[in-house]
Amino acid sequence: MGWAIALHGGAGDISRSMPEDRRQARVAALRHFLNIGVNGLRTQQHALDVVELVVRELENHPNFNAGRGSVLTTKGTVEMEACIMHGNTKRCGAVSGLTTVVNPISLARLVMEKTPHIYLAFDGAEDFAREQGVETVDSSHFITPNNIERLKQAKEAKRVELDYTHPIPKNGKSENPLADGDSQIGTVGCVAIDNEGNLASATSTGGFVNKMVGRIGDTPIIGAGTYANNLCAVSATGKGEAIMRATVARDVAxxxxxxxxxxxxxxxxxxxVSVPRGNVGLVAVSATGEITMPFNTTGMFRACATEDGYSEIGIWNSKEH
Structure with a gap:
């Protein structure tokens, strides 16, 4: 057994018409995040530290739906959520309803390590963040032009847009760059096992476009979007309600x-079998270093590597190396 790591940047109806330069930019980003995780595991960092670090980097990237890139609620606000779990001990922490925290995944870890609880949300989570001195910013930091446009389109179409839902073009043709797949951003996550056999999972998201204020998805729900035990670590992505109904991550274990x-x-x-087609993708690692990254959507931004030299980066069923 050696170390292994897998990560995702969201699953959904990812357009194959994405321009080549933008596709390559996404692949380069996935490779960068993967290298960060691999370097951590090679230098004997704990799996929990590695998954937190990788997800922090994903949260800081504006093209993924977490942290800086979080999409907007129906009121034009952000409500970020995250979860982290150590499989060998089943210690875990989760947060929801964050509006000012730069890296929700790190606050989730503090909930795990500094409180007697597992899950803090909304004002309580924000208060805890201030008490712990984590980095916060004005909520306007998360309101990007692309996300404002996505919310506008969703409202015009009178729908909630899940991860990677294509914006509806006007008159059958859209001149908006959001329609080419470049801004179809999704939940992020990472799973790993280190050389000491520690398994860990971390997931973070901004929810979905035009969601009701106060809606909580699968990401922070232990056993739905995030789970780890002594057998495996799992991080899921896709349509949260479907993932919660199927208790996706726990069912794998x-x-x-x-x-x-x-x-x-x-x-x-x-x-x-458990989740209707078009709803879910996941990344997982086992206690023996096995990796899998299945999805039943059009595509899933994903990457993985193992100590024996195997690596994979992909979006659709075809793979980039």
Whole structure:
């Protein structure tokens, strides 16, 4: 057994018409995040530190739906959420309803380590962030022109836009750059196992466009969007309500625990059988260093690497190396 890591930047109806330069930029970003995680594991950092670090970097990238790139609620505000879990001990922390915290994943870890609780939300989570001295900014920091435009389009179409939903073009043709897939941003996550056998999972998101204020998705729900135990670590992405109904992340672990499935068998069953097509993707690693990254959507931004030299970066079913 050696170290292994996998990460995602969201799953959904990702357009294959994405211009080549923008596709390459996404691939380069995934490679950068992967290298950060690999370097951490190579230098013997704990898996929990590695997944937090990788997700922090993803949160700081404006093209993914977490942290800086978080999409807007129906009132034009942000409500970020995150979760982190250490599989070997099942210690975990989660946060929701954040409006000023730069890196929600780090606040989730502080909830795990500095409180007797697992989950803090809204004003309580914001108060805790200030008490702990984590970096905060004015909420306007998260209101980007692209996200304002996405919210405008969603309101005009009178719909809620989930991860990577294509904006509806006017008159059958859109001149808006958001329609080419460049700004179809999604939930982020990372899972890892280190050389000491520690498993960890971390997930962060800004929800989905035009969601009701106060809606909480799958990301911070233990066993839905995020889960880890002594068998595996899982981070899911896609349509939160579908993921919560299927308890996606926990079901992968349960199939391994109670049915004796391999990680790939368990994840494939959950993605292909338990959740309707077009709703979910996940990344997972096992205690033996196995990796899997299945999805039943058009695509999923994803990357992985193992100590024995295997690596993969992909968006659709075809892979980039």
């Amino acid at each position: 349960a199939l391994m625990e109670f049915k004796g499935f391999s990680l790939k068998e368990a994840a494939a069953h959950v993605v292909e």
